Amino acid sequence: MDFKNSTENNEKVDANYNVVPLREAMCKTERRLRRKIDIFVVPTVMLMYLMCFIDRANIGNARLAGFEKDLKLKGYDYNTVLSIFYVGYILFEIPATMCCKIMGPGWFLPLATVGFGACSIATAFVKTRAQVCAVRFLLGIFEAGLMPGCAYYLSRWYRRAEYSFRLGIFFSTVPLSGAFGGLIASGILKLPHLGSLKGWQMIFAIEGIITVAIGLLAFVTMTDRPETARWLTEEQKELAINRVKSERLAQAVLLDRIDATKLKRGFTNPITLATSFIFFLGNVTVLGISFFLPTIIRTIYPSRTTIDQQLLTVPPYIVGALLLLLISGLSWRFDHRQAFIILTGPTVFAGYAIFLATINANIRYAAVFLSASTAFALGVMSNAQVAANVTSDSARNIALGTNAIFGYCGALLATWTYLPWDSPKYMLGNGINLACAATWTIVGIGAAAWMVYDNKKRDERQAAGMEEIVGLSQLEIQDLEFRHPAWRWKL
Known part of the structure; x- marks a missing residue:
């Protein structure tokens, strides 16, 4: 039964039939279902991605606690250690994303979480640059697929407008990981030792143990899809499936088999590619903040203690998390994404312009808030926009994977934006981030203009286009994706 169509059909019955109470009852039923999904689905993926980002970025906190000195890292060694993570990540991104669909998120995501938690624990025991590079490469392999996998998992449960806000809650863990990472690191560093481990070693070990525990818990709490959810009634399962399927043009099922044509459509979708390029630029900034903010704070306030620098x-990050939730909430309210993608750029641009214009410590610290304010929201909006502009499950899976690959190519670039010789003003790093913010704003405006233009063209030729699909099989119609004449781009 199609939820949307069933509602419309009920409204067409005899005029004496009062549809208002029926509609209100159905809305209440759907709200109750949505709250239930929020409780059982969102918290687990939030915790997994929170620890994913903490385990990835805690090397920045470890750097302040003597990581470089103890491993005898010199020159560009630290940047090399950061980069090797993204080599593993990028190489295994698409295979991991496909594996998530084949295995099912309920198995893949917890398994990956246990894996990268174990890698974090192993980092506490490294003694040389070669050893830390090997462990970071493995960390990249286990974390590959987690971000697009979680985004893909959420798309199985939520309508397009709802999805933006839930993705916002999920992505709020990125700035929160920075905040919690600093707080946890400062707390851990107050401990004298953990067994034979001291200082930065305890950061990796304790955070890794927490990650493994969350991964093991996720095996119990996660379920692949509405049909397998033990906490839903049969009626709720049917409603959960139909309300999501109702927004997917010409799709007979919610979860399809992997189809080469649909995968190609998801990858070559113009909005997938344009938005992925924007995510590439945004991740240069977001990952630059995640890895180098402790270092930047140290150059702003060099006389402060290590713990004070961690706390600063x-x-x-708190400001970034709050604005991320605000922007994703507005996106849900207005069912719009592209305008918010565009609006994330100017504040980031202003922050880095201030960095380049002055060396006054307090003004530069204020500029950090501007730079971090809306940058984190770009990850939410780009993934939500990619997911909104494909129809089938297979196309959505590969589109989110493509977006992630572009994003983490940006992250790889970010590892080389703040270099030792550029300290303390970091003209190169701040200049690159300023250029990225300006470019993604311009590309976002261009993509929005193209979508409006193409939708108008589709309106004009829809009648002729519908005639072209007469005689096609159901499978061929499903494979059309954005080439279907009834398709319209969602801004």
């Missing part, structure tokens, strides 16, 4: 990294 927290407030900008």
Whole structure:
């Protein structure tokens, strides 16, 4: 039964039939279902991605605690260690994303979480640059697929407008990981030792143990899809499936088999590619903040203690998390994404312009807040926009994977934006981030204009286009994706 169509059909019955109470009852039923999904689905993926980002970025906190000195890292060694993570990540991104669909998110995501938690624990025991590079490469392999996998998992449960806000809650863990990472690191560093481990070693070990525990818990709490959810009634399962399927043009099922044509459509979708390029630029900034904010704070306030420097990294992340939730909430309210993609750029641009214009410590610290304010929201909006502009499950899976690959190519670039010789003003790093913010704003405006233009063209030729699909099989119609004449781009 199609939820949307069933509602419309009920409204067409005899005029004496009062549809208002029926519609209100159905809306209440759907709200109750949505709250239930929020409780059982969102918290687990939030915790997994929170620890994913903490385990990835805690090397920045470890750097302040003597990581470089103890491993005898010199020159560009630290940047090399950061980069090797993304080599593994990028190489295994698409295979991991496909594996998530084949295995099912309920198995793949917890398994990956246990894997990268174990890698974090192993980092506490490294003694040489070669050893830390090997462990970081493995960390990249296990974390590959987690971000697009979680985004793909959420798309199985939520309508397009709802999805933006839930993705926002999920992505709020990125700035929160920076805040919690600084708080946890400062707390851990107050401990004298953990067994034979001291200082930065305890950061990796304790956070890795927490990650493994969350991964093991996720095996119990996660379920692949509405049909397998033990906490839903049969009626709720049917409603959960039909309300999502109702927004997917010409799709007979919610979860399809992997189809080469649909995968190609998801990858070559113009909005997938344009938005992925924007995510590439945004991740240069977001990952630059995640890896180098402790270092930047140290150059702003060099006389502060290590713990004070760690704590000063927290407030900008809190501001970033709050604005991320605000922007994703507005996206849900207005069912719009592209305008918010565009609006994330100017504040980031202003922050890096201030960095380049002055060396005054307090003004530069204020600029950190501007730079971090809306940058994190770009990850939410780009993934939501990619997911909104494909129809089938297979196309959505590969589109989110493509977006992630572009994003983490940007992250790889970010590892080389703040270099030792550029300290303390970091003209190169701040200049690159300023250029990225300006470019993604321009590309976002261009993509929005093209979508409006193409939708008008589709309106004009729809009648002729519908005649072209007469005689096609159901499978061929499903494979059309954005080439279907009834398709319209969602801004």
